[in-house]
Each structure stands twice: as structure tokens, then as C-alpha cells.
Amino acid sequence: VPAAPTMNDVAREARVALKTVSRYVNGESNIDPALAERIGQAIVKLGYRRNLAAASIRPGWTSKTLGLIIGDLANPYYSTLTRAIETYARQHGYLLITASSDEDGGRHDALVDRLMEQRVDGMLVVPPRRAGRSWDQMLPPIPPLVFLDRPVDFEHADVILADNLGGSRSAVLALIRTGARHVAFVGDDLSIYTIRERHRGYLEALSEARLPVDEHLVRTDAHGAEQAAKIVADLLATTEIDAVFAANNRSTVGALMEFGRSGRRIPLIGFDDFEAAPLISPAVSVVSQDIAEMGRTAARILITRLAGDDSAKQTHVLATRLILRGSELP
């Protein structure tokens, strides 16, 4: 394995000083054309490539690298988000290191440490469900930081959220508008921020429509699609529900599974869009987040911070959109 050629090798080959090669490589203008020519040839001949890691240790220099920690890249929600961030980052000269925490605080914290040791210029973080250490006890310097999807009690970071509450509220109101009077809430645990917000939206809608809240219709133990299916089966058998609001993707899928199995179907709206929603019949109505927009916004804010913006930290709430495709109808 031959060693990678260095600037010194190029300088020797081109018979110029190290610094001149540095100037050439950094695109500075004041170089004798003859020398520039020799340097260019030497670079091609030796196959020289800059060593950005070496350059980045110089004071005032940066790695031009961002770190992203999400829950699970295999989840379409996160991969869409990641792709949007990656694209924006690349357009601005940044590479993106992506890592999944699997919602585990310990793993998340280890990744934060590792990314900081790698000296990423900034970090985008989806806080894990099972929280780890607090950000407050972390000593500076902490690179510019943006939290995604879930808020964190840490004032030195920007936060980007989706309007979970408003989206849920409008979905449940839509179900009520088509005649539902007993709307079930099927979702994961209320300890999860997004679910909690969506539940609040559900309650607000009921209250606004002057409908009573029936605790039996609120199920927050749907931790997966299979479980959600069972819950919907149970609700259909033991209650008077006439519509389902599925508070997350897997709950929606679970409800659809049960509808398919039992042959019985009631109005349904789910939170978060999914690829096959329009393919199912009737096509599934959903509350859709503009995930890519969230990613772009986060990347833009982070890179603006890196460019020196030190205005007050902000919390952005992105609109959600109700997409009615048919499944909300009786």
C-alpha cells in the first residue's frame, strides 16, 4: 500500500515551496502561471489529494462535516428527513455523518460523544425516547445544535417541531364532520411527546365539537402494528366506536390489518402519510407532515448558525396537512 502523497511531495516534484502548493490548492490568485502549471502537473502525476482531516485541525478551520442522530434510519420517516438534510448539507459543502440511536439514551449519548470527538461542526439531533443524560450538564464548547421532532429542555439549541396537535385536531374534526360520534384514539404511549401532542389534539377536537370523552375509546398501548390490530378488533367488539384516529403509522397499519381480516370497516384517519396509503381501497386519509421541509429547515438553521448567526435560539413549528383520500367516509 503506497502512502498517500502529501503537499510536500507535490512541492518537491514541482520544485516549489510547500506554501505555494498550499496557495494553489486553496485557489488563491497570486501565483506565477508557470509555477501553477508545474504544480498542477505534479498533482496529477502523483495523484495528490488534500487531507481535509489534517487541514481541519488548524485553528479557525472546520471539518465541514455535520452529525445527525436519529432513531432508526430504516424508518421511512427518518430516512426522508435524513435525505433532505443530506442534500441541503451537500449543497453547502458539508458531509453528513448519520447514526441511529434506536431511541436508546445510552447509545444516543455515546454517539454524541463520538461525534464531538470527531469534531463535527454542528449536530442535528432527534432526542431519543428513552432519554439519557441531560444536555445541561455538558460542558462547553458544544457545537451548534438543532433538535428535531421533539423538544428538549436546553436553551442553547434551536428546535424544529411539527404541528402534531393541530394536525390531529383537524383529523378528528374531519371524522366528526362525516358523522362520527364515537371516535377512538389508537396510539402508542403518552410518554412519547408526539403521541401526547396528538392526544391533546384529539381532546381539543372532541371538546370543540362538544362531544364527551370516553376513556374506553382512548388506547395508548399500541406499540406495534400487530398490537394496534388487536386493539381495533377489541374496540369493534366491545364498544360503539364509529371511527378511528390512528395516532401513528403503525397504528394505522394495524387498523387496516384488522379491517382486512374482519371485513368490517369504519372511517379512519391516520397520523403520518405512507407510500401505500393511496393504493389501499378505500385510499387512506392521513395527517401528513412535510418531513423533507423539516429536514431542510433544520439544516438551513444549523448552517446559518455555523455561518455566525447568534441571534436568539428559536423553536419552529411546521404546519401539518390533512389529506382526505376516502377512508374518512362511512
Next chain:
Amino acid sequence: VPAAPTMNDVAREARVALKTVSRYVNGESNIDPALAERIGQAIVKLGYRRNLAAASIRPGWTSKTLGLIIGDLANPYYSTLTRAIETYARQHGYLLITASSDEDGGRHDALVDRLMEQRVDGMLVVPPRRAGRSWDQMLPPIPPLVFLDRPVDFEHADVILADNLGGSRSAVLALIRTGARHVAFVGDDLSIYTIRERHRGYLEALSEARLPVDEHLVRTDAHGAEQAAKIVADLLATTEIDAVFAANNRSTVGALMEFGRSGRRIPLIGFDDFEAAPLISPAVSVVSQDIAEMGRTAARILITRLAGDDSAKQTHVLATRLILRGSELP
């Protein structure tokens, strides 16, 4: 913004020499417990973090970072692959820089250059459809390299492929077994390696079943779901087809869209599984690749290479699996 504390700062704070801090940080054993104690406290007090970028420029040291170039991270195929690679990498102490080429050769090449400048220890690459420069003209040193999903004419890299041909062959044979005699092939352009292989599998199956090849039933202009839907509509209207083999995901979705619109349905098997396949009725039969296994295999091979394995480069072909869910039936 306070500057990040360095080893020197820690050494001064703990009143020891720089080298002793280095020993402590690198977990060497021969350190006076009293000094170790002082160093540990200084590290906590100052919030010292190693600068891995600085460490990595030392000869013999590495960045413990891998680079991955795929087509589009928002595509579930790639995100599943990426997640598997990321997990394996992390378990072995590596971070992963992921970047999407959008199948563009120029962007791909730029990313390769950037990753090499960043001095990643190794690279995993899905060659872009619209190829860019040749790997052969690249000057060494080239870090250990693994190609994924598509072969490349470059001998200094390992290659991991899926058994596209075998999977397609068995799918088409399954359609024939349930009675089909005029199986259509709907897919993207044959210039794409995977489609070409799947087309070969289609031909092999027909030949094996002693069925004639009808060129009118082979459509390779399905570049998206909408287009595939139109193609299927056209085939249904103008030919005698009695089954569809959809050579990729979007073609499958397109066929389903047309089935839904027209109310007419014929046996269907698609290449590549997708989340909603079991939710549609009848559930969609597919040829499934073990994408995660492909990712793990690639990561394992790469990291083995990084550990010094310089045995002959290999091409691995991973099995595909036919999953029959019902849509293959008349």
C-alpha cells in the same frame, strides 16, 4: 465561544506532562494512580474531549470512519441497506458518512473525491446508473472498497450482488405454474444492470417452460409508477396477457394502481418487497432481497479488509426469496 480544551490544557491543569495525559486517554496501564486521579479530575473539570481528527493524521492512525455512496437515501431500499451498514459499522467502532448520488456519475465522482479527502478508512459504493469516470484511472492509494448491488469493472474491490436472475426466474415460473401463458415483463430500462438480470431470469423461465417469447409483452419503458400503470393499461387493452411480472418496485405499484382504477386484475408478482405489500388485497407476492443482509455482508467484508485481510477480491451473490402472498393466483 470558548475554545475546546486540549491535552495541553489538561496537562497543565493536572500538573503533568502532555504525554502522561495521552497515556491516560489511550488507556495505557502504567500510570501512577495519583497522577491518573489528577488527570481524570482535570478532564472532567475542563470538559476535555479527544480530537480524533488530530489523532487521525498521525501515521498508522485512522479516522475510524467509513464512507457510503448510494442512489437516494429516501428510497426504502437504500435506507434499509444503509441502516444495516451503519449498525455493523458502529458495533465495530466506525462512524458512517452517507451521501446520495441521485444516480448521477458526476455527483458520485465528486462524493468519492470528497470522501477520500476526508480520509475515510474505507468506502461502500452503489455505482450510479449514469456512470461517471472509470475507477481504473484513479491513482493509488485507494482505500478498501466494496461495490454494492451492481458490479463494476474494477479488480481492486469486493462486490456484493443479489441473485436478480434467479429470483426473477422463480417468480415467472410461479406465475406459469398457476396457469399463466402470456406473462408480461414490466420494468425500467435494460441499460440498468438489475433490470437486465431480471429480464434474463424472465427469459430463462419462459424457455424452461417452453413458452414462446412475445416481444410485445416485454416493456422496459416503465420509469416510474405512473408510467408503469399506463403500460399495464395498454397491455391489458391490446394484448392477451394473463399475468404480470413487475421488475421493480415502482412497476409493481404502477400495476396495482391500474388494477385499482380499472377494477380488472390479473396474476402479479413484483421484484422487491415493500411495506404495504401484505396490506393490499390480494396481498402482493414478491421476490424479496435480504437487503439488511447485503448491508451487513458488505460492512463485514470491508472491515475485514481494514483489519488487514488481503486475500483475493471476491464477488458475493446473495440469494433472493420468492414470497407468495396471493396476488400470483388468477
Next chain:
DNA sequence: TTGTAAGCGTTATCAT
């Protein structure tokens, strides 16, 4: 066991 000095590949200072 601890420390000194050199050097990794790069950029910045400052003379020439």
C-alpha cells in the same frame, strides 16, 4: 513511571 522532542499534513505569519 514520567517527560522531552520530533513529526503527522496542513495553513498562517512574516520576511524576502
Next chain:
DNA sequence: ATGATAACGCTTACAA
């Protein structure tokens, strides 16, 4: 315009 020299934060001979 060019170059000698000193950093950057770290690890590694080699001394002490």
C-alpha cells in the same frame, strides 16, 4: 509572488 518557519492537537521514539 514566494518561501522559511512556526503553529494546530495529537502520538511515538527515546531519554531520564
